[in-house]
Amino acid sequence: MxxxxxxxxxxxxxxxxxxxxxxxxxxxxxxxxxxxxxxxxxxxxxxxxxxxxxxxxxxxxxxxxxxxxxxxxxxxxxxxxxxxxxxxxxxxxxxxxxxxxxxDFTAVAMCLPALASDQKIQIGGQPAQVGKPMAVLGAGTGLGVAHLIPVADKFVPLPGEGGHVDWAPQNTQEWFIQQHLAAQYGHVSPERLLSGPGLEAIYQALAAYQQIEAPALTAGEIGQHALSDTSALAVATVKQFYASLGSIAGDLALTLSTFGGVYVAGGIVPKLLPLLGNSAFRERFDAKGRFADFNRQIPIFIVTAEQPGLLGAAVYLKQTLAG
Structure with a gap:
């Protein structure tokens, strides 16, 4: 070089x-x-x-x-x-x-092949299949979504705005949340729940659903209360967050048959990782009716790398400069 x-x-x-x-x-x-x-x-x-x-x-x-x-x-x-x-x-x-x-999620997608084994944690499914499509989503300030397609010895990222599709409620509580958020925003997308502001929105919606008074909390405060188990409402908020995250992750898996894995990045999930195991995250990922067995094969990885966006931007730049 x-x-x-x-x-x-x-x-x-x-x-x-x-x-x-x-x-x-x-x-x-x-x-x-x-x-x-x-x-x-x-x-x-x-x-x-x-x-x-x-x-x-x-x-x-x-x-x-x-x-x-x-x-x-x-x-x-x-x-x-x-x-x-x-x-x-x-x-x-x-x-x-x-x-x-x-x-930004084009970059996160590009980092996936470069992740070391200690920069990701597998949650269920079979081993990732080399040469198969991958998907990535991540909750932070917003909800990023992208796919990555291996082509010969290169990778082609497929950026998109999947965080802004329709959010699909699955039960009575979620139908209430959908109506609660629709009254504020009109269109309810996954990003309205699966983001920092989304955690706050779920918290307030669940307070209304349970007909209780709840102090206004930031996303960080909700997370801390849930981790320390000092607020039942905060715990319920994080459980709802993970359930909805599992559903949209499962949708992405179906969209491009991502047997290379579905990767969860973003700033929120690594901070709330101790609460993932006691949630419906993987269950909702698999709960796709006639295609439940299909999704059960697909691995999910939690990205724990500190700077996946920077790494992915570097991978993409190196590939671009190489022609």
Whole structure:
């Protein structure tokens, strides 16, 4: 590899934080990681320039950015933050040789083949089949969804907005939640439940369903109360979260027969991992009627890697630069 391209910069831009790292393109090793609140900068270009100057990386001219919004052309507009930009203009303004911009879950999908065994935990199913499609979803500020298709010796990511399809209630409690959220939002998507704001929405909906008064809590507070078993409502909220997560994960498995595995990423599930085993997560993944036996074969993996978006952006950039 040419000297100029021994290193690159990768970024993972969410609705709350912007993560940056240098990457060695031969080994995909990440270092000089920095995390900034998006609100500290007027634009993504400002945040990237600050990172390069702070870390003395202004000589690096190859950059890959994973960002939490659709990327369907030159104009990029974030879904849950106000940043918007032209890819071409940003590349010109910053004097970059390469600027690769992708949906954040395109990047997470691309990281899947590079995950080490200690960066994922299997939940049921058979061993993953090499060469078969994979799916990934992750709850954080929003709900990201993508697929990954192996093609020859490369991988083709299939980004999408699966977090915004219709959420399908399965029982009386969920029908109540659906009506409760529909009164607020109109359309009820999985993201309305399977995200940080979604945890708060489930909590309030279950309080109404149980006809009890409940103090307003943040997603983090709900999680802490559930983990410490100090709030029955918080525990019920996390159980509902996992049940709904299992259902949508099972839908993704069916959509592309993902015998390569369904991977759960995002910031919420690793923090609430101790509560997964006592939930209906895997049961709801399998509960697909005539195709229950089909889904039972498919493994689920919880991604525990600290920076999957950065790793995936690096994998995609390396594959792109290799032609």
């Amino acid at each position: 040419a000297e100029l391209r021994q290193f690159a910069i990768v970024a993972d831009i969410g609705g709350t934080n912007a993560r940056f790292s240098r990457v060695a393109l031969d080994t995909l090793a990440l270092d000089q990681v920095a995390v900034y609140p998006c609100a500290n900068f007027a634009s993504l270009a400002d945040a990237l320039s600050h990172y390069q100057q702070e870390q003395d990386l202004t000589a690096i001219k190859d950059v890959a950015i994973a960002i939490a919004c659709p990327v369907n052309g030159d104009d990029v507009r974030m879904t849950n933050f106000h940043w918007q930009f032209s890819i071409k203009r940003m590349q010109q303004d910053l004097g970059l040789q390469t600027l690769l911009v992708m949906n």
